[in-house]
Amino acid sequence: MANSSQRERLRAAQVADQKRRRVRVGAAIGVGVVALVAIGAMIWSSLGAASPGAVRPPNATAAGDGIVVNPSTAQPNAPVVGLYFDYQCPHCVTFEEKYGLTLNNLANAGDIELVHHTKVFLDKGNADGLSHKAANAAACADVAGVYKDYHQGIFTSAYQGAYTDELFRVTLPEQVGITGEALTTFQACYDSKTMASFVQGVEDAAAKAGVTSTPTLMINGKAQDLSTLPDDVSQLKSFIDAAAKG
Structure with missing residues (x-):
């Protein structure tokens, strides 16, 4: 009887030990699964940060065909003024010199929604051309929160x-106040051509919209005859309002 009781106690101890081992193994597996899930989440997050949506400037239009100069400022039903330009276009330079400040003032006042559509067609397909570089730099400046001044x-x-x-990496950033870590981020954006797909998308959208020359001014989606723009810039708002109604 004594031997029988001893064997039963030994057997019970073995069963209890096996149960403890199974619990330890299950816990270890559970920890491993949690770790794998966490690692997977980090990888997914990293991929998400590099998704196509992440390479758009923060003030890009919903269609991705330009940058809104005055986001959240335009009054309800304000005319949408779209300006198409290439940074290498001489006529765009003179247009900006004459009308740029007035358009910005109207945008700041909320009288219009001003959208810049930066074309790069003067590079003739050269993605390393100066129009592409300027457009990329301007989009990176939007990330830094200084798009208008940089433009x-x-x-x-x-x-x-x-x-x-x-000019793009050092001189202009210094002029518009991009410094420290913001400058490092801006220069990385510029150097890696982070906005290249966005820049090309704007060009493609402009071509699809039938814009073949710069500057082109659109009011509520209708191209305007630039020769009819008022020479007196103080009359520009009246011109835009009339065009929007028409």
Whole structure:
């Protein structure tokens, strides 16, 4: 009887030990699964950060065909003024010089929604051309929150000769106040051509919209005859309002 009882106690101990081992193995597997899920989540998050949507500037239009200069400022039913230009276009430089400040003032006041559609057709397909570089830099400046000032800086610099990487990476950022980590981020955006797909998308959308020359001014989607624009810039709002109604 004694031996029988001893064997039963030993057997019970073995069964209990096996149960404890199964619990430990199950816990280890559970921890492993949780770790794999966490790693997977981090990888998914990283991929998401590099998704096509992430390479758009923050103030891109919903269609991805331009950049809204005055987001959340335009009054309800304000005319949408779309300006198509190429940063290497001489006529665009003179247009900006004459009408740019007035358009910006109307945008700041909420009288219009101003959208810039930056074309790069003067590069003739060269993705490393100066039009592409300027458009990419401007889009990166939107990420830095200084798009409008940077845009104006590009056109002002057009009178100083051909654009350069030094201008886009160092001179203009300094002028518009991009410094520290923001400058590092901006330069990385510029150097890696982060906005290349967005820039090309804007060009493709402009071509699809039938825009074949620059500058082109559209009011509520209708191209305007630039020769009819008022010479007196103080009358530009009245011209835009009339065109929007027509």
